Amino acid sequence: MEFSIKALAPESARGCAVLGVFGAGAGRELTAPARRIDQKAKGAITRALHDLPAKTGATLLLRGLPGITAERVLLVSLGERAEFGEAAFRDAVRGAAGALKELGARDAALYLADVRVARRHLSWNVRHAVLGLREAFYRFDQMKTQKKAPAPTLENVVLPLSPGAELQAALKEAVATADGVDLARTLGNLPPNVCTPAYLAAEAQKLARQFKLGIEVLERRDMEKLGMGALLAVTRASHQPPKLIVLRYAGGARSRRPIVLVGKGITFDTGGISLKSAGEMDEMKFDMSGAGSVLGALRALAGMRAPVNAIGVIPTCENMPGGAATRPGDIVTTLSGQTVEILNTDAEGRLILCDALTYAARFNPEAVVDIATLTGACVIALGHVASGLWANEQKLADELRAAADDAWDRVWQMPLWEDYQEQLRSNFADFANIGGRPAGSVTAASFLARFTKKLRWAHLDIAGTAWKSGREKGSTGRPVPLLVRFAMRHAGRK
Ligand code: BES
Ligand code: MN
Ligand code: ZN
Numbered sequence: 001m002e003f004s005i006k007a008l009a010p011e012s013a014r015g016c017a018v019l020g021v022f023g024a025g026a027g028r029e030l031t032a033p034a035r036r037i038d039q040k041a042k043g044a045i046t047r048a049l050h051d052l053p054a055k056t057g058a059t060l061l062l063r064g065l066p067g068i069t070a071e072r073v074l075l076v077s078l079g080e081r082a083e084f085g086e087a088a089f090r091d092a093v094r095g096a097a098g099a100l101k102e103l104g105a106r107d108a109a110l111y112l113a114d115v116r117v118a119r120r121h122l123s124w125n126v127r128h129a130v131l132g133l134r135e136a137f138y139r140f141d142q143m144k145t146q147k148k149a150p151a152p153t154l155e156n157v158v159l160p161l162s163p164g165a166e167l168q169a170a171l172k173e174a175v176a177t178a179d180g181v182d183l184a185r186t187l188g189n190l191p192p193n194v195c196t197p198a199y200l201a202a203e204a205q206k207l208a209r210q211f212k213l214g215i216e217v218l219e220r221r222d223m224e225k226l227g228m229g230a231l232l233a234v235t236r237a238s239h240q241p242p243k244l245i246v247l248r249y250a251g252g253a254r255s256r257r258p259i260v261l262v263g264k265g266i267t268f269d270t271g272g273i274s275l276k277s278a279g280e281m282d283e284m285k286f287d288m289s290g291a292g293s294v295l296g297a298l299r300a301l302a303g304m305r306a307p308v309n310a311i312g313v314i315p316t317c318e319n320m321p322g323g324a325a326t327r328p329g330d331i332v333t334t335l336s337g338q339t340v341e342i343l344n345t346d347a348e349g350r351l352i353l354c355d356a357l358t359y360a361a362r363f364n365p366e367a368v369v370d371i372a373t374l375t376g377a378c379v380i381a382l383g384h385v386a387s388g389l390w391a392n393e394q395k396l397a398d399e400l401r402a403a404a405d406d407a408w409d410r411v412w413q414m415p416l417w418e419d420y421q422e423q424l425r426s427n428f429a430d431f432a433n434i435g436g437r438p439a440g441s442v443t444a445a446s447f448l449a450r451f452t453k454k455l456r457w458a459h460l461d462i463a464g465t466a467w468k469s470g471r472e473k474g475s476t477g478r479p480v481p482l483l484v485r486f487a488m489r490h491a492g493r494k
Contacts, residue, residue: 001137001154003130003175005167008109008160010068011040015107015156017070018096019045020115022081024054029081033111033160040067045075052077056088057095061103074099076112086128089117090408093129097136106155113159121494123170126159128408130174131181131481133157138182140189140474169493172304177484180300181477187292188467188475192268192285197243197316200265200291204245204314207295211302214248228355229332230340231315234348237272237322244356245314247295249302252491257366258309259487261298262356264349264372265291265316272319272345273327286475287349289466290371291316297483306484308491311363315356319348331429335359336451341429349374350433350444354451367396367456369486370448371479372463377440379464386412387479388461390445396458403486409479411460420446 010017010033019034028049030038038045044065052060056079063072076096079088092112100108113129116122137154141147161167187195187203201217208215220241223232228244235242245265248258266287270276276284294312301310326332330342332351335358342351349372360368378388387404389411391397397413404411423435423443431450435443445459465478 001134001157003157003159003171005126005159005161005163005171007162008158010036010111013068013070013109013158013160015070015109016072016074016100016103016105017068018074018076018108018110018112020078020092020112021049021052021075022078022084024080031078031111031115033114034075037065037068037073041065042067045073048075057091059095059099061099070109072103072105078115084115084117086117086120086408089115089125090128090132093132094136097133100154101136104153106153108154108156109158109160111160113161122161123166123494124406126161126167126170127174127177129159130171131178134178135181138185140186143191173484173488173493176300176304177481179303180296180480180484183299184289184292184296184480185475185477187295188286188289195285195288196240196267197265197318198241200267200288200295200314200316201243201245204247204295207299207302208247211249211299213298213302214250216246218244218246226335227333228335230334230351231317231355233326233330233332233342234272234319234351235317237320237325238318240267240318242317244359245312245316247298247312249298249310251301251306252309256309257364258311259490260311260313260360260363260365260368261294261483262313262353262360262368262370263290263292263294264288264353264370264374265314266349266352267316267318269319269346269348270321272348273321273325274344274346275321276346280469283467283469286467287373288316289373289462289475292475293371293462293466293478293480293483296477296480297487300480300484301487306488306491308487310487311365313356313360315352317352319345334451338431338450339429341426341432343432344434347433347444350447353448357448357451357457361455365455367458368452369400369458369460369483371460371483373466374461375441375444375463378461381414381441382412382464384464384468386410387465388441389413389458390416391458392416392449392452393456396456399489400458400482400486403489404479404482406489407481407485409482411482414442414445416442416445416449
């Protein structure tokens with residue numbers, strides 16, 4: 001799918017012209033490009049309007065209108081003008097994308113791109129138009145022998161805007177972000193017998209070659225030498241060798257300290273000896289989504305040559321039961337030197353992350369953000385809408401929240417008060433790896449906070465947002481858009 005930004009009169013568009021219409025019933029109001037085509041086509045749009053449902057994102061296809069070059073015109077409801085905002089813009093793009101997919105259109109001119117959203121620059125429109133279309137056209141069928149109908153091809157999309165450096169930069173960012181989202185989605189969707197720790201490491205190697213990134217992969221013996229007792233405790237019963245992947249992208253000034261992204265890479269989480277129940281256990285293949293989002297974000301930043309320094313740190317292994325498995329009650333020494341009593345082997349994410357966070361300090365980071373499908377409790381708290389956000393510095397939390405709103409990849413901040421630390425008390429070690437049922441996502445974050453005291457650090461719990469269950473089961477690619485926007489805003493790109 002190729003995107004271009006160019007001034008293009010609606011009557012000269014090729015393929016399918018996508019036009020917005022505000023309001024309902026008698027209060028219908030054509031956007032300027034729709035009005036223009038209506039004039040050229042002698043009122044054909046006005047006459048068809050009552051067949052266009054008023055619901056935002058609803059569409060109506062018209063064919064063979066006189067006086068214009070496009071063979072097709074797709075009308076899209078934008079809802080009431082007074083209520084038009086970010087959500088409506090995105091619904092409209094999604095509606096249009098669905099219709100274009102069904103049509104099998106090859107060329108489209110998306111006049112929706114031009115409909116202004118309050119308080120947002122046109123760059124915002126460009127980013128969300130591209131990401132909305134790319135999301136709708138994503139497919140994952142590499143494990144099926146019978147591919148469905150040949151993939152519908154939308155080859156060329158014109159965003160009819162007057163070109164300028166800022167919009168071109170937004171387009172470049174959006175396409176690179178979409179590539180990163182696709183990568184994260186595909187890694188998440190791959191089955192756990194394919195997407196192993198070694199597979200993630202090979203994928204990182206591929207990115208390193210393609211985009212000239214620095215890479216190091218630590219093996220089990222390296223972890224043993226360093227003393228990563230927590231990570232090693234999780235991987236003990238697995239036949240898949242663990243990896244700690246370090247991927248570096250240096251696009252910013254040498255003097256700038258890097259942003260370090262740490263992604264949980266449990267390629268399958270059985271719970272270990274604290275075995276999970278069978279229902280929906282297959283979904284624990286998505287437990288490497290944090291890792292996938294770090295690879296996706298780095299791919300995006302490198303792909304657009306973003307002016308930032310970013311390092312991905314990915315601890316990855318499986319959490320399996322077995323004769324060699326870690327037992328509830330085992331005490332391990334973490335890389336930080338602190339000891340942890342493992343009371344529940346299913347609270348493994350924090351164990352691999354704590355060693356990776358300690359390791360991350362060696363890169364002298366400007367900020368560290370970890371991304372993890374960490375707790376079921378976070379899903380109970382925030383559902384599938386917002387990722388949980390914790391931070392030990394409010395400015396960093398504010399930057400992440402602003403980036404998340406901008407990317408519509410939203411987060412909600414949760415507390416990191418000392419009061420919760422008490423729940424992690426242990427009679428036998430420095431502290432335990434679980435804090436009981438109350439505020440389960442907060443005590444998980446509080447555990448990590450004990451390893452990040454010297455860092456500007458934030459934690460994103462993406463357990464509710466990284467994938468969808470049910471009929472639509474599949475990876476979402478979140479929070480790649482947030483991470484990319486965070487890095488770009490950090491570099492001063494509004
Ligand atoms: N990967 C899971 C978290 C998870 C569970 C994400 C369900 C999405 C849906 C994590 O490793 C886990 O098992 N967490 C436990 C922690 C508990 C033992 C303190 C949980 O949430 O139940
Ligand atoms: Mn678990
Ligand atoms: Zn897990």
